[in-house]
Amino acid sequence: MSNPFEKRATEYLRDDEAFLSVVTPAPLFTFFEPKAKDGVLFDRLVVVIGTPGSGKTTIATLLQYKTMDALRRTTGMENHKELVQALSRCGAMRDGEIVLCGCRLALESEYRDFWELPYPESVKTGLMHSLLQARAVISWIQSFREANSHSVEEIEIVPKDPSPGRIEQIGGISGPGVYARACEMEREIYRIGSALVPPKLEALSKLALEGYSPFEVIDKLSVRQGGSDSAREYQPLVILDDAHSLHPQQLAELLRWLARREQQASRWVLMRLDSQTPQAALLDSFEDEQPEEAERGPKVAREVTTIWLQRKDDRRTQRTQFRSMARQMADRYLRLMETFNRGGITGLASILDVPAESLPSGKERELAKRVLKTQEELRIPGVIRRDLEKEIATYFEGASSEGSAADVQLAMLQILMHRFAKRTPQVGLFEAADLEPSRPVIANAGIADGARIQLMHEYGRPYYFGMDALCDGASENAEIFLQLAGRLVSLCETRIIRANRSGPSLPASLQHKELRQKAKEMMDEWRFPERRLVNALVDGIAAECIAKALEPTASLGGGPNAFGIPQETFEQIPKSHPRLAEALKYGFGYNALHIKQDHGTKHVTWCLVELGGVAILKHGLSFRRGNFLERTPEDLARLIKGEFP
C-alpha cells in the first residue's frame, strides 16, 4: 500500500495528469504574473532564483508545452480553472489555447562536463551552446508530435530574419529539415562530450564547430492544423533548469550569451541560490554590471528579468502562502489514499488541529506549587499576583484563538512574576499598594509562547501540533513538508485501521512526539558535505537559544532560534573563515539553516543565521522568527572548531 506522501516530488512531475492534479499555481500568480503584466517574461532573459524545494522545477514543468496540452485535454480536475487562469495571466495561454511552446532542459552534469574538455574556452562554450540549442529545437518539435500528434511536416519555423545564410545553418525552415539538422548536431556534440578520452582539438569535426544559432533565427513555431491550411503560431520558450550545476564561469558565459539582444526565442534560466557561493556573487555582479564594463560581449542587454522565488523580504507573507499551498497539497494527497477516502476524511487539518492536552493533574499541582514558591522567593505580594493573573486573563480574552489552558496561564504567571521582580528593586516589606513597576508588566503572545516553550522543556507539554506547526517545521520546503506530514498521516492511517475509539484525530502529544522523532531521524540521515560542521553549528546555536528561552523572565518571549551576525562581518566570512563559509553554504543548501540577510534593527543591520524547521523541531525552539542572539563570526567559528584540525 503506497503512501503518496512518501513519493518524491519528482515522481509527480513525470506524469502530466498526476502532476496537474497536485500542482498549485500559487507561485505563478505571486511571482510571474506581475512580470507578465510588465511584459518582461518572454522578450528577454529571465533568471529565476530559489532555494532547494522552492518550486522551480514545478514551474518549469507546468510551462512545458506537453503539460499545458495535457491540461487543455483534461478538463475534469477541480484545479483546472485555476491553472488555466494562472497560465493565461502569465501569457502562456490565451482564450484556453496554448500560445507558448515551452521545453525544459535540465543542465545536468553533462553540460558542466564540457568545461573539462581540453579545448579553448570559446570552443567549450560554443559546443555547449550548440548542444543546448539542438536539444531545445528537438524538444519543441517533439512536443508537438507527441502531445497532439502533429507530424513533423506540419511544423515550420517562422524566422526573424529570412536571409538564406542564417536559415540554412539551422536546416531551413521546414520542420523535417530543422529537426534533422538538430539531431545531427546533437549526436555529434554528445559524442565529443561523453567520450572516455576526448578527441584532440584538431580532430573535432567541422560540424561541431560551425555556427548554429536557432535561438537567434527562430521567432515563432508555426504548426498547420490537421491538414488544413490554417496554422497556429507558438512562441518558443527554453527553460534551462538547475543552471547552478554549471561552472561559474560557464554560467556567466551562458547568461551573457542568452542576454544578447539577437536572441529571439524566450529563455528562462532557473537556478538554486546558495548563500555565499560563487554563483551568488556572480549574479550580483551580473546585475550590477555597467555597460562600460561589458566590452567583452557585444550588445549585452541590461534588461534581465530576475525573479526570486523566495524573496528576501516579507517572510511573513511567504510563510502564510506556504501554509496554504502545503494544505492544498496535503489534502490532494490525502484524497489519493483509500483509507482516508473511505473514511470521508478530506482535510489533513481536520485531523491535526486539536487542542493540546493539559498537563496531568499531578504535574499541574507541581507547577502551581512552583509558582507559589517563586512568588515567595521573589516576595511578590498577593495583590500583585492577582493583578498579573488579571493581566493574563485579559490577554486571553483578546486572543480567543489561542488555548488558554490553566497550565499555560500558570507558566505565564511565573514569567510575569520574574519580570516584575526584575524590574522592581528588592524592597523588603513595602506596602503592596506602593509597588508600581517602572514599566508595566504585560501579558502578550510572546509571553504565552515563552510559557509554552518552558512547559515543553520542563513538563513535556506538547508544543508542536496542528497544521501550522507542521507547515512551519517544513521551513517552506515541499519535500520536507511531505516527509513530516507523511509521518503523521501514516499514524492516522493506523488509527483508522485499528478503529481507534477516540477517532482518527491525532492527540497533540502524539503529533508533538512524532514530529520531533521524525525531525531527529531526518537529521541523522543528513549525508551532505560538511554535515559534521553543520551539525555542530545547529547544535551549538540551538543550545544557546534554548538557554535563553528557558530564562525565567523569558526575555525574548518564546526565545530565539538564530544567531545574528552584523551584516558586514557576515559578508567577510568567506575570506575570514572559509571553512565556516562552506558549512554555512551546505547548511543553507540542505535547509538545516536559513540565512536572512539585511535584517534591520534599530541601529545595526544583521544577518540572521536561523535554524531550519527540522532543527527547531528536534531541539525544541519556537518557530517565531526575528528573535536572535547577538553574535559574531568568531562565535560561529568556535562552534565548529572541534570538528576539524
Place this chain on the structure above:
Amino acid sequence: MSASIRWQPCISHRPDEVEEFVVSYFGGGDSKILLIAGAGFDPRATSVAQLLRRNCKLFPDAVFIKEERPNPDKVLVERASANLDLLKPCATSSMVLEVSVFASDGAVVGGRSVLRQLDAVDFSPYSDVVIDSSALSIGISFPIVKYVLNRAQLSGQNVHLFASDWPTLDHVIQPQLADRASNVHGFRKVTELYSAASVAKLWLPQLAPSGRPALQRIFDEVQPSDTCPILPFPSASPKLSDRLLAEYLTELESTWSVDTGSIIFADENDPLGLYRTILRIDDERTLAFEALGGSLLILSPLGSKMLAIGALMAALDRDLPVYYVEARGYEVDWKTAGKVDLSASSIRHVWLAGSVYP
C-alpha cells in the same frame, strides 16, 4: 536467443584460490607488471600490492592513485600517507597520480582527470596490467578499467582486476555525499540523445546499509520506469536482506513502488553471479521491450566491492549506464574498523582480457 556474453568463460579466482594463482602465474617472473592501485586511507589499500610482492619474482612498476577530496580529515590523510609508505616498497618503480575528485566549484571531475593523467603513462613495456580497485572509488576505478581495456585491446596485454573486500568494512566507512548523483565518466548516460526514442528504464539499485540518502539522489537523477533492487544473498548474515527490506521499507512500498517478485538476489562475494544475472535480465528485457522503443538497465553499485565488479563487467559488456553519488569525504568509525579482521584473505581476481582467452 541471448546475445553473446563477453566474459563467458571468465577466468576468475576466489579468495581461497587467489594466492595459488598469483604464485602460479606471476611467480614465474616472465610477466612484466604495471600495477594501478589506489593509495588512500582505506585499510584494504595495500593487500593486493603485498600479495604481488610476496609472490612475484619481479616486482611490478606501479601507478598509485591518490584521490584528493576537499577538506580531508587529518586522520585520513595520515592513514593514506602511511599506506603509501607501505605500497612503494611493493614496486620496482612507482609514480603517484594526485587526482582531484572535485573541481573548485564542486563538480565531479575525478574520472576525467585520472584518465588525462593515465593517458601520459607508457603502457608498452608491460605484459600485464593489474588494476587493484580495493581502495579506489567507483568514479575512478570504473573509467580506469574501461580505459585500460580499450588500450589493451590494441596491444593484446593481459588485464587483471583485483579487489579485496570486507563487507563489514564498507559499513564503517560512511561517505559524505555530493549534491547529486552522476553517471560514471565514460559510461553511457540515461538520456543520451533527445532525438532517440524513449526507452523503458529499469533501475537495479544495490541495497546496502545506510545507503538510502545515496540511492534517493540516484533515483531522482535516473527517474526509472521500474525498479528491481538487488539484495545480498547468500550473505555472511542471513538476516541482512530482511534488515535491508525493513530499512528501505518506504522506498520499496512508496517511493519506488517495487512490485512483488521484483527483487534480485546476488551473492555479496561473487561478482560473476551478479554479472550473469544482469545479463540475463538484459537479454529478456531487450526482447520484451523491442516494440516499445527498447529497454535500458541502469546500475548503481553501492557497498560491496565484489558486486561493484559484477556491475562493472555488465556495464562494459552491454554498454549500460552506471550512476553513483561521489563522496565529498568519508567518515570512518575507526573503533569498529579496528576490530575488523583484515588478516583473512578476501581478495578476488578477474582476468578481464588477454592471452588466456580464445
Place this chain on the structure above:
Amino acid sequence: MNQKLGLQLLGEIMQWSDEQARDEFRWLKLMSRFRYDGYEDFRAGVRFLERLSVWLQQFKQQHRETAYQFVKTRLVYIGPAEMQLLVERLYPEVIERRLVRAVSTARGIPPYRVWRSPEAVNDLVALRRKSLFMALSDGARIDEFRRANVGILSNEQIVVATQLDGSKWRDLRKELRKDQGGSATFEEVYLIDDFVASGTTLLRLNEEDNSWKGKLVKFRDTLREAKEALSGESVIADAARIHIHHYVASAYAESIISDRLLEMRKSTSTADWLERVTFSFGYVLPVDLPLTKQSSEPFHDLVVGYYDPSLENRHSAVSGVESMMYGYKECGLPLVFEHNTPNNSLPLLWAETAGDSAKGAHSMRPLFRRRQRHSE
C-alpha cells in the same frame, strides 16, 4: 479476512501503541508481500498475518513480544528466488570449476590456460557430457537446474531420482554413447539435494546393528543395481567420482559430514569408494544461527515452556537425540524454506500438536506448518 482486519487483530493481540502499530503494520505488510505470504502451505484468506495472529495467541501476553521479535530478527526465510539463485550458481561456480580443474590436472596445464587450448576445451566438453546429475530428493529442483543449463548440459544426463529402472539406465547409456562413443561411461556423478542440517539422512551409524545407513549408502546399492540391470556392464565408471552438492547446509552439517565419511571409511573394509566422494554447498548458514540449549536469548524460554513432548517418536530417536524441543537432532534452526519447513527447525515455529492439559503439555500451533516428507 482482509488485511485491515488481520492487522487490527494483531494490534489487539500485541497490545501495541499507535506508534508501534504504525511501524509494525508497515513491516508486516512489507514482509507479507515480499516474503512470507508465498509460503506454500498458506491458503487464501489465511496467510502470514492470520497465521501469525493464531501463532502469537498461544503465548501468554508477556511472552508475545519475545515471540514476535524472534520472528522479526531471527527467522531466516529462504524464498524461491534465493533457491533459484543457488540452483543457477551450481553449474558455473561448482561444476565448471571442477571440470576445469580436472582437465588442467589431466593435461598438466594451469587451470587458467584451459580455455585457450582447443584440445583442453574438447576434453572439458567431453567430461561434462560424461557427468551424470541425479536428484537425491524432491527438493533438488532438478527441473530448474535443467532449465538453467539449457545448451550446456543435455537432458540425457540429468535425472530426477537415484532409483532408476533398467530401461532408464539403458537409455542413459545409449544417449551417452551416441554422443561420446561406444564405450563411454559416466565418470562424474553429481548427487543434488536442497538442504542438509544434521547429515543423518545422508549418512548415519545405526547403533542398534552397528551398520551405516542413509542416502549415500543406498546410492551405493543403486550403483550395484544399475550394473545388474545392465547385465554386469557399467554405465557409471567404477572409478567415477561422486560429488554431493547441497544448496543449503547448516554449519554443523558442513563440519561433520566429512568426518562421518572418514569414520565410515575407517570402520568399513569395503568402503574404498568413499575416497572418491566429495561435498560442496551452495550456502552454508552461519555457525551462530541455531538456537541451542546454551542460548541465552529470551525466546529460549518459550522454546522450553511451550513444548509438547508428544512430538518425540521413533524417528527422532534414530537421530540419537529423542527430544524434539530444538528440532530434529537438536539443530535448533530458525529456518523456513518457502516450500516447507525442515524438521531441524525449531518446532515452536512449525509443530501442531493436540497437547495434553492433564500432563501439562502445551498444544503447539504452527506459524509455518510443516508438511511431512514421506521419506522421513
